[in-house]
């Protein structure tokens with residue numbers, strides 16, 4: 018049963034006024050799955066979530082939840098939860114009452130209500146601040162209240178719009194664990210927007226990369242990390258050097274050409290992560306434009322005839338100075354082979 | 359330097375705000391035969407006299423009921439209008455906003471005259487109803503403006519959050535919008551009540567032998583009797599206004615959410 022499609026968007030088109038924000042979106046999420054939605058600012062992630070929640074109307078297309086067409090079902094009858102990017106806490110209610118709001122609407126008896134709201138507050142580590150008003154809480158605390166408020170009613174589908182963006186690294190890990198418990202324990206299906214590639218890969222069963230209102234690629238976390246299909250997805254996954262490929266070689270933004278590695282396909286594109294570029298020997302030459310220290314490693318930005326190349330070396334390796342010409346290699350073995358830029 | 363200037367400004371504002379009030383109270387408490395400030399000796403005789411004037415009683419009740427009813431009516435209309443203007447892009451909404459937000463486009467006296475000419479005289483609308491219409495109509499812009507201002511401060515997404523937790527749109531309005539604009543509604547109520555209670559121009563044409571409001575009756579009284587009882591009455595009205603604000607503040611615990 019866990020392979021059944023739980024949420025299905027087909028041909029979903031959304032917009033504001035004359036502007037089309039999302040066009041012909043197809044997407045399915047299986048029951049109990051956690052899917053991460055990744056994409057640059059303004060690509061339509063929030064818009065898509067709002068449509069699934071029923072807060073904006075679809076211009077075209079269908080939304081199905083659990084086999085039922087909910088495209089025209091009002092938002093309050095969808096049983097879809099949303100953690101707002103902006104938190105949207107009720108300013109006149111205490112943290113506890115914010116969390117208890119949905120339980121009160123469901124007429125949950127008082128004893129159970131107090132137990133569940135209390136447990137939700139505890140799960141986000143805020144049981145000590147139950148009586149505070151939202152404006153008396155820090156940004157990260159408000160964000161956790163928003164999370165607890167959406168989780169406590171155990172919706173069929175939970176949409177999370179950058180729910181951990183305002184938390185420090187340690188809290189983020191803790192909250193991630195909490196979300197996973199919720200997903201595994203209660204089997205709640207989740208769609209999760211984040212800007213943090215590592216978070217998406219760590220949490221999600223599958224990752225969707227969106228670009229300008231369309232889906233660029235959907236795959237499980239490991240596949241999308243290792244084998245992005247386009248330059249756009251590759252850049253998102255940390256392949257910072259991307260070149261188009263043809264019979265003549267590798268082409269970048271400067272118009273020049275680098276010789277393609279032996280065995281490369283005749284068309285498409287190739288991409289490398291900084292740690293996949295060999296620095297110090299190889300058939301190509303580049304001039305170091307910038308070097309930046311990043312803890313365990315040093316990142317070098319090289320100007321080459323075809324365009325910039327990002328490489329890195331361990332911090333304990335000998336440093337290269339800015340302006341120096343240095344040989345490098347772009348091996349096929351460490352490249353992602355892309356269909357297009 | 360700035361601090362001294364600030365103090366001076368506050369002092370000036372206080373003088374202009376409180377000064378006339380003190381003059382009126384003083385004049386009303388005089389022991390002499392004519393209104394005077396500073397009062398010639400202190401006594402409560404003119405305050406007592408107010409209560410003896412038969413012709414003030416009916417108009418006082420009329421003004422009270424009118425101010426209450428007209429303000430409630432203006433809010434009943436104004437709150438939904440303010441809400442719609444702040445939440446939806448309505449056709450003509452911008453024009454309506456400009457109209458409502460421009461200071462008193464139609465002079466109150468014109469409203470009174472228009473109602474008299476077109477409703478009271480030809481259709482026989484009772485004067486009291488016409489008074490109610492005039493007062494309520496003049497208060498709607500206040501209500502929309504003041505309530506609108508507190509709606510502007512309220513994020514629209516809290517209603518969406520309530521809806522997604524299972525509330526209907528109406529329920530969301532009462533559960534999460536209304537409690538957050540209580541301060542605005544109360545402020546609009548106080549403003550409206552006091553402005554209706556003191557309204558002269560709109561009432562001028564709509565009062566007559568049978569029905570009159572307190573300010574109009576005070577004007578009429580002063581035309582033939584020049585004694586300090588009008589000053590005493592003014593002071594009482596001012597104290598009454600303060601009491602309204604105070605009681606409202608207590609009753610609703612306002613400004614907590616503003």
Ligand SMILES: Nc1ncnc2c1ncn2[C@@H]1O[C@H](COP(=O)(O)OP(=O)(O)OP(=O)(O)O)[C@@H](O)[C@H]1O
Nearest residue numbers: 033036038056057058059060061062063064065102
């Ligand atoms: N209320 C609105 N009215 C008009 N245009 C809007 C509105 N909300 C969003 N847009 C536009 O729709 C597009 C998609 O916006 P959306 O909020 O879905 O982006 P996003 O992917 O969530 O971005 P971010 O990562 O910055 O949150 C953007 O171009 C945005 O400018």
Ligand SMILES: [Mg+2]
Nearest residue numbers: 062063102178
């Ligand atoms: Mg967004």
